[in-house]
Amino acid sequence: xxxxxxxxxxxxxxxxxxxxxxxxxxxxxxxxxxxxxxxxxxxxxxxxxxxxxxxxxxxxxxxxxxxxxxxxxxxxxxxxxxxxxxxxxxxxxxxxxxxxxxxxxxxxxxxxxxxxxxxxxxxxxxxxxxxxxxxxxxxxxxxxxxxxxxxxxxxxxxxxxxxxxxxxxxxxxxxxxxxxxxxxxxxxxxxxxxxxxxxxxxxxxxxxxxxxxxxxxxxxxxxxxxxxxxxxxxxxxxxxxxxxxxxxxxxxxxxxxxxxxxxxxxxxxxxxxxxxxxxxxxxxxxxxxxxxxxxxxxxxxxxxxxxxxxxxxxxxxxxxxxxxxxxxxxxxxxxx
Amino acid sequence: xxxxxxxxxxxxxxxxxxxxxxxxxxxxxxxxxxxxxxxxxxxxxxxxxxxxxxxxxxxxxxxxxxxxxxxxxxxxxxxxxxxxxxxxxxxxxxxxxxxxxxxxxxxxxxxxxxxxxxxxxxxxxxxxxxxxxxxxxxxxxxxxxxxxxxxxxxxxxxxxxxxxxxxxxxxxxxxxxxxxxxxxxxxxxxxxxxxxxxxxxxxxxxxxxxxxxxxxxxxxxxxxxxxxxxxxxxxxxxxxxxxxxxxxxxxxxxxxxxxxxxxxxxxxxxxxxxxxxxxxxxxxxxxxxxxxxxxxxxxxxxxxxxxxxxxxxxxxxxxxxxxxxxxxxx
Amino acid sequence: xxxxxxxxxxxxxxxxxxxxxxxxxxxxxxxxxxxxxxxxxxxxxxxxxxxxxxxxxxxxxxxxxxxxxxxxxxxxxxxxxxxxxxxxxxxxxxxxxxxxxxxxxxxxxxxxxxxxxxxxxxxxxxxxxxxxxxxxxxxxxxxxxxxxxxxxxxxxxxxxxxxxxxxxxxxxxxxxxxxxxxxxxxxxxxxxxxxxxxxxxxxxxxxxxxxxxxxxxxxxxxxxxxxxxxxxxxxxxxxxxxxxxxxxxxxxxxxxxxxxxxxxxxxxxxxxxxxxxxxxxxxxxxx
Numbered sequence: 001x002x003x004x005x006x007x008x009x010x011x012x013x014x015x016x017x018x019x020x021x022x023x024x025x026x027x028x029x030x031x032x033x034x035x036x037x038x039x040x041x042x043x044x045x046x047x048x049x050x051x052x053x054x055x056x057x058x059x060x061x062x063x064x065x066x067x068x069x070x071x072x073x074x075x076x077x078x079x080x081x082x083x084x085x086x087x088x089x090x091x092x093x094x095x096x097x098x099x100x101x102x103x104x105x106x107x108x109x110x111x112x113x114x115x116x117x118x119x120x121x122x123x124x125x126x127x128x129x130x131x132x133x134x135x136x137x138x139x140x141x142x143x144x145x146x147x148x149x150x151x152x153x154x155x156x157x158x159x160x161x162x163x164x165x166x167x168x169x170x171x172x173x174x175x176x177x178x179x180x181x182x183x184x185x186x187x188x189x190x191x192x193x194x195x196x197x198x199x200x201x202x203x204x205x206x207x208x209x210x211x212x213x214x215x216x217x218x219x220x221x222x223x224x225x226x227x228x229x230x231x232x233x234x235x236x237x238x239x240x241x242x243x244x245x246x247x248x249x250x251x252x253x254x255x256x257x258x259x260x261x262x263x264x265x266x267x268x269x270x271x272x273x274x275x276x277x278x279x280x281x282x283x284x285x286x287x288x289x290x291x292x293x294x295x296x297x298x299x300x301x302x303x304x305x306x307x308x309x310x311x312x313x314x315x316x317x318x319x320x321x322x323x324x325x326x327x328x329x330x331x332x333x334x335x336x
Numbered sequence: 337x338x339x340x341x342x343x344x345x346x347x348x349x350x351x352x353x354x355x356x357x358x359x360x361x362x363x364x365x366x367x368x369x370x371x372x373x374x375x376x377x378x379x380x381x382x383x384x385x386x387x388x389x390x391x392x393x394x395x396x397x398x399x400x401x402x403x404x405x406x407x408x409x410x411x412x413x414x415x416x417x418x419x420x421x422x423x424x425x426x427x428x429x430x431x432x433x434x435x436x437x438x439x440x441x442x443x444x445x446x447x448x449x450x451x452x453x454x455x456x457x458x459x460x461x462x463x464x465x466x467x468x469x470x471x472x473x474x475x476x477x478x479x480x481x482x483x484x485x486x487x488x489x490x491x492x493x494x495x496x497x498x499x500x501x502x503x504x505x506x507x508x509x510x511x512x513x514x515x516x517x518x519x520x521x522x523x524x525x526x527x528x529x530x531x532x533x534x535x536x537x538x539x540x541x542x543x544x545x546x547x548x549x550x551x552x553x554x555x556x557x558x559x560x561x562x563x564x565x566x567x568x569x570x571x572x573x574x575x576x577x578x579x580x581x582x583x584x585x586x587x588x589x590x591x592x593x594x595x596x597x598x599x600x601x602x603x604x605x606x607x608x609x610x611x612x613x614x615x616x617x618x619x620x621x622x623x624x625x626x627x628x629x630x631x632x633x634x635x636x637x638x639x640x641x642x643x644x645x646x647x648x649x650x651x652x653x654x655x656x657x658x659x660x661x662x663x664x665x666x
Numbered sequence: 667x668x669x670x671x672x673x674x675x676x677x678x679x680x681x682x683x684x685x686x687x688x689x690x691x692x693x694x695x696x697x698x699x700x701x702x703x704x705x706x707x708x709x710x711x712x713x714x715x716x717x718x719x720x721x722x723x724x725x726x727x728x729x730x731x732x733x734x735x736x737x738x739x740x741x742x743x744x745x746x747x748x749x750x751x752x753x754x755x756x757x758x759x760x761x762x763x764x765x766x767x768x769x770x771x772x773x774x775x776x777x778x779x780x781x782x783x784x785x786x787x788x789x790x791x792x793x794x795x796x797x798x799x800x801x802x803x804x805x806x807x808x809x810x811x812x813x814x815x816x817x818x819x820x821x822x823x824x825x826x827x828x829x830x831x832x833x834x835x836x837x838x839x840x841x842x843x844x845x846x847x848x849x850x851x852x853x854x855x856x857x858x859x860x861x862x863x864x865x866x867x868x869x870x871x872x873x874x875x876x877x878x879x880x881x882x883x884x885x886x887x888x889x890x891x892x893x894x895x896x897x898x899x900x901x902x903x904x905x906x907x908x909x910x911x912x913x914x915x916x917x918x919x920x921x922x923x924x925x926x927x928x929x930x931x932x933x934x935x936x937x938x939x940x941x942x943x944x945x946x947x948x949x950x951x952x953x
Binding site: 229230231233234235236237238239240241244248251252255325326327328331 | 388391392394419420421422423424425428429431433436437438439440441442450451454455485487488498501502
């Protein structure tokens with residue numbers, strides 16, 4: 001058990017190391033000096049006289065050379081980059097100057113947790129249940145399977161658009177954007193929680209519905225294989241009911257689904273980012289979008305790191321969980 | 337002797353997109369109470385399909401005719417709800433795939449309890465576990481096995497666990513499907529001895545022992561049935577079949593066994609040239625015709641299926657050489 | 667042996683021709699192909715040209731209506747469709763090629779190379795593709811459709827590599843490969859003559875999935891503002907519609923059609939993949 005965890009931790013550390021290094025290297029590998037790129041964009045955007053612009057440009061250039069530490073050798077830049085990560089210094093946002101990037105991101109994290117956790121876990125659970133039910137019930141399968149496939153083909157955010165259009169624009173029953181009304185301040189009052197949930201339901205549904213399709217397809221196919229397996233046949237030969245056989249099949253089919261959950265997190269995160277944009281929902285996805293729209297590079301890089309850390313942590317939690325639900329892992333690592 | 341099982345003109349086909357594969361095509365035999373009835377033949381002859389279909393006829397297998405009478409009750413077309421009660425209680429099976437017959441994510445204890453509970457809701461968990469532990473000890477397994485997962489067991493241990501589970505409710509008839517083929521020689525011997533002991537202790541009354549290895553049957557079976565391409569070719573006492581085979585196929589089968597204990601190839605008989613016929617479109621006459629060295633009446637052999645007849649008391653043969661009028665080979 | 671092999675092939679073909687999922691999938695796909703072939707003949711404006719009536723719902727002149735700037739949305743959609751095909755082809759193609767090479771090599775060689783390549787693959791699988799895409803795309807000053815497709819392909823291959831490796835392992839254990847090995851054939855020869863042909867159908871299925879996946883990836887990327895800078899894209903149209911409040915103003919013709927096109931384009935690919943899956947794994951058939 002200890003061996004399993006050590007192994008996993010090492011792999012995740014390597015992964016984090018590679019991902020963070022990419023975060024550092026990619027801007028530096030891109031054609032041209034990133035600072036000139038940033039500055040030229042600002043110059044284009046800013047109005048005013050030419051001399052004023054060139055002065056601003058010069059100041060900005062110096063500032064960013066400093067900020068990106070491009071005036072020191074690359075290996076020192078790299079060492080500094082890591083020191084900053086460990087001290088939680090992700091730089092200063094340009095768009096929300098002088099707010100530190102880390103603060104902006106941390107303020108968004110609670111919204112993400114409350115938005116992502118329920119939609120991921122519920123869609124996983126419900127999707128698996130529906131998929132298991134569709135497997136081998138011909139009538140349901142013929143309708144449900146194509147439906148699931150269409151659901152997985154929908155871009156997450158477009159379903160969000162559709163839902164807002166229906167419930168916000170046409171029916172006017174639910175708010176169209178934000179995490180709560182402008183008139184509210186976050187508090188543990190009934191009124192605020194109700195208002196929060198009203199804003200939460202549509203983003204939740206867009207993520208929930210689209211991911212549901214994928215889980216259902218996976219479970220449906222896995223269950224079919226399990227129902228054809230030898231242990232299912234043996235149980236049938238000894239007079240076990242379909243109910244018991246399906247229960248056993250589900251127990252085994254859920255294992256690859258849990259592995260799949262870990263692998264799908266990246267895709268779900270991508271979906272969540274776009275969904276937050278549709279709803280102007282103040283999570284990391286929306287912040288990332290603002291960073292992109294305003295060329296706020298420290299913010300973009302900070303969001304990247306946080307998304308990576310979040311996904312890796314989630315993966316690690318799933319790995320620990322997996323150890324408890326799959327005896328094969330436990331046995332392989334206790335004996336070996 | 338009372339007949340425990342009586343099978344008449346029984347047919348089981350496989351349904352495929354290309355058509356029906358006539359895997360078991362009108363077989364007749366009976367199994368007496370308290371005997372070991374051996375079934376032998378090359379792989380693909382329908383012996384395993386026969387064994388499995390008797391207890392659990394599942395798609396793509398399809399019932400295509402005939403009768404199966406177990407203990408005086410016709411069971412071949414029972415509604416699944418009633419047949420479910422028969423399984424495990426009256427008729428049980430040790431499957432060919434004993435190595436993965438148990439779900440890898442459940443403890444043996446849970447599997448045993450769940451399976452028994454499907455039949456006897458009143459039996460307490462403790463009683464079930466106690467019974468199983470008693471039986472496990474008989475086959476030389478410690479009670480720790482109950483708390484293990486099947487993946488923690490060796491091949492031989494799995495085989496024994498399955499043997500115990502399958503016979504836990506003392507079924508009248510046990511189908512043992514190739515239970516020795518995946519094991520080494522000493523485990524083979526042990527399995528056969530265990531089966532004998534279970535029979536002695538009346539955990540089971542009769543056993544249908546399916547194998548491609550006649551030498552194993554010689555040790556355990558009271559009577560032997562030889563199958564070829566979905567048909568029964570010969571039935572008789574073990575001693576008679578082995579020492580005085582009559583049907584040309586049985587003769588080749590026995591003579592291809594150089595010594596006791598040596599298995600013949602599972603895929604193809606080395607001593608007999610040619611292949612068994614395609615069961616999608618089987619020949620109209622005797623299915624062994626293509627490979628038969630005898631062909632007593634070529635016209636008849638090619639076009640008419642030889643019936644299974646009682647050639648001598650207790651000795652059944654399906655070959656035109658042993659039917660009345662052609663009786664010159666005896 | 668020969669006959670049964672032939673029958674099996676016939677069986678698969680027969681299954682395709684009678685399979686509703688396949689028919690529907692191919693039907694939708696052909697519709698979109700036709701749309702991008704015939705559609706341009708009815709395009710009368712460039713994507714960013716003032717075409718008249720602002721924010722007009724669909725009319726005879728503007729079959730998909732216009733945006734508040736007076737752009738003809740039908741023209742935008744047809745042009746974006748071409749880009750979408752390109753992304754699918756290049757993105758799916760690059761991912762499939764790289765994944766195929768790495769998966770093959772890892773599965774076939776085994777041992778050290780397998781360990782190393784699979785560790786790399788698994789690490790890249792865990793890193794969210796979108797995050798990588800964002801960081802790459804945001805630092806590129808100008809982004810062409812082709813460049814973005816290649817980048818999408820470069821981030822998509824780990825899925826292919828995993829699948830191909832598993833398939834290679836299962837094929838490797840089969841008899842004909844052993845026979846070739848005994849007869850002294852080299853690695854490359856075995857791969858080309860024995861393994862590759864057996865994997866063709868499988869690789870094609872993987873390609874179809876990657877094709878759809880690449881389309882969804884570019885749509886998402888365009889929507890967050892990192893799409894191609896030199897042309898219209900479906901995700902870009904949707905981003906415009908959201909940024910310019912099409913939702914609040916109820917300009918449904920701006921935001922609904924691109925989504926429908928994306929959904930059904932990708933779904934048609936998945937349908938074909940599903941039909942192929944069922945044809946080659948009869949167990950998955952719903953009957």
